[in-house]
Amino acid sequence: MKAAVYTQYGPPEVLQVKQVEKPIPKKNELLLRIRATAVNSGDWRLRKADPFAVRFIFGLVSPKINILGSVFSGEVESVGEDVKHFKVGDFVFGHIDMSFGSYAEYKCLPENASIALKPTNITHNEAAVIPFGGVTALHFFKKAMIKANQKVLVVGASGAVGSAAVQLAKSYGAIVTGVCSAANFDLVKSIGADKVIDYTKEDFTQNGEIYDLIFDAVNTISVARTLKSLTKNGIMILSAAGMKEMLQGLWISMTSNKKVMTGVISHKAADIIFLKELIETGKFKPVIDRTYPLEQIAEAHAYVERGHKKGNIAIEV
């Protein structure tokens, strides 16, 4: 089968499209024919081993996993004998755990992985870009127990996680302000934001507004300065937090009424099913900036690494 393979950490060109062996499903697995995947912000960090700590998990000298890609949309090509809930021909989409491997024509996954039937009203390219941002935003909003009429600020509202956070917060009935550049005002308003703030011109911590929830999707805020923009029992979600912000957050949560949430998201099929239903009722829409064929995966990585994509980058396999 065709796959984008990397055997050393480095620039986008380390990704080479070549022929590799097609996987064979185990008894409890589905063999998926991947039709589309996406390049997400985490993918280029793994490709480059940036930060260095990536090497402690994924291989000190060279990557132990050679095919990246954590999301997919495609078709069930065959099933192992114990598989009960999916059948050959089902269109499915989902999120892969730490095994990655969706930059390829085929991937085997256990049937209890984060998989659901693809929403009927969107294409494979559109479905593939949903899980990364969607599952991340959903994980944190559930943890924060978001409620209708809460005031929510989303920083990085034009990115993959941010655009999902805006739409999910609206679907819960929140009043949403998106922080983005003026070039992305139309996009962020089109996905439901009630108000937008241009981060290049205005510091939201200085305008006197306070929020029940502040969701920073791109790790660009000052945690200390942002505290005063939270209500008395407000919650700050730092989905892209580094070690410094995690420690700051822990301290704030331990010593005040305010809470800071950080950490790595979990993978659950229930979350993918929830997103499917939201899409089918028109409350959540895929945001695609560009689409590349798998052969141009290196170009797609270079674009994502610049940090200015609008929503998501789909890859046609």
Ligand SMILES: NC(=O)c1ccc[n+]([C@@H]2O[C@H](COP(=O)([O-])OP(=O)(O)OC[C@H]3O[C@@H](n4cnc5c(N)ncnc54)[C@H](OP(=O)(O)O)[C@@H]3O)[C@@H](O)[C@H]2O)c1
């Ligand atoms: N906790 C977890 O388990 C988890 C899960 C998934 C992702 N993450 C992390 O989440 C982070 C975000 O991922 P992503 O894919 O959503 O990012 P992304 O799509 O690459 O973000 C790009 C967007 O951010 C905007 N942006 C850049 N600087 C900004 C600023 N100062 N203020 C507001 N917007 C700004 C850019 O707009 P302009 O072009 O206008 O600058 C662009 O539209 C990554 O670091 C990823 O590792 C964590």
